[in-house]
Amino acid sequence: MVGADNQRLREDFLLETLFEKDRLNLVYTHIDRMIVGGAIPAEAALEISDGAAVGTEGFFDAREMGIANLGGAGVVEVDGQRFEVANRDVVYVGRGTKAVTLSSLAADEPAHFYMNSVPAGVDLPSVLITKAQSKPVTMGDEARANKRTLRMYIHPEVSPSCLLLMGITQLAPGSIWNTEPPHVHERRMEAYLYFDLAPEDRVMHFMGEPSEVRALSVANLQGVLSPAWSIHMGAGTGPYAFVWGMTGENQAYNDVTPVAIVDLR
Ligand SMILES: O=C(O)C(=O)C[C@H](O)C(=O)CO
Numbered sequence: 001m002v003g004a005d006n007q008r009l010r011e012d013f014l015l016e017t018l019f020e021k022d023r024l025n026l027v028y029t030h031i032d033r034m035i036v037g038g039a040i041p042a043e044a045a046l047e048i049s050d051g052a053a054v055g056t057e058g059f060f061d062a063r064e065m066g067i068a069n070l071g072g073a074g075v076v077e078v079d080g081q082r083f084e085v086a087n088r089d090v091v092y093v094g095r096g097t098k099a100v101t102l103s104s105l106a107a108d109e110p111a112h113f114y115m116n117s118v119p120a121g122v123d124l125p126s127v128l129i130t131k132a133q134s135k136p137v138t139m140g141d142e143a144r145a146n147k148r149t150l151r152m153y154i155h156p157e158v159s160p161s162c163l164l165l166m167g168i169t170q171l172a173p174g175s176i177w178n179t180e181p182p183h184v185h186e187r188r189m190e191a192y193l194y195f196d197l198a199p200e201d202r203v204m205h206f207m208g209e210p211s212e213v214r215a216l217s218v219a220n221l222q223g224v225l226s227p228a229w230s231i232h233m234g235a236g237t238g239p240y241a242f243v244w245g246m247t248g249e250n251q252a253y254n255d256v257t258p259v260a261i262v263d264l265r
């Protein structure tokens with residue numbers, strides 16, 4: 001990626017249009033085969049079942065998925081099992097599922113479903129993980145403008161998966177910096193989805209090898225991909241939260257190589 005200009009970086013690593021009313025958008029990233037998606041089912045339900053794009057009969061024949069609701073109350077139906085999903089609840093969908101249907105309880109305040117799906121080697125039961133069931137960890141320091149609460153949802157300590165990890169980080173009022181210290185993790189890729197950011201604000205998201213840092217200006221409900229070689233950290237011009245999703249062969253959250261701020265170039 002050395003030499004890539006801003007436009008090339010945006011094309012390869014920024015997911016600008018994931019959320020559109022009454023559409024299901026799924027992006028096959030080819031970074032550790034993670035599929036990143038968004039759906040706003042307002043007037044009609046949206047279904048995920050066909051596997052043509054992933055080369056299997058059914059979408060979930062060889063995949064698991066995490067679905068986070070970032071909007072109004074919604075319903076995720078997994079093979080007839082109905083989960084009512086409030087704002088910041090997450091549904092884990094296990095491999096072997098035949099069909100997932102996404103809908104909203106109210107069309108004028110529709111659910112915003114954000115999805116991460118990765119290859120899985122085992123069938124696990126599909127479950128709802130509410131915000132109250134997630135595991136919070138508070139990090140950072142108000143005086144350094146990086147205080148935040150990270151909530152683990154799909155994680156060995158909360159709710160198991162095959163390889164997927166998923167959680168939500170909320171910045172504390174007045175804090176702007178996420179993911180300090182920045183780090184890389186050779187054994188996992190990561191995708192961020194910034195949300196609850198005002199339309200006039202942006203998160204300046206930093207990516208790249210620690211010796212070649214670049215910035216992407218990211219708007220509300222846009223995603224950024226972070227291959228194993230890239231740092232991922234950001235500073236918002238206003239309040240925000242983000243969903244982080246990871247896949248790789250090591251699920252230990254602290255399996256990271258921190259990079260000192262003074263070593264970034
Ligand atoms: O603000 C943070 O710190 C994070 O949310 C970090 C991410 O979860 C991450 O990068 C995990 O590897």
Ligand SMILES: [Zn+2]
Nearest residue numbers: 183185190232
């Ligand atoms: Zn990370």
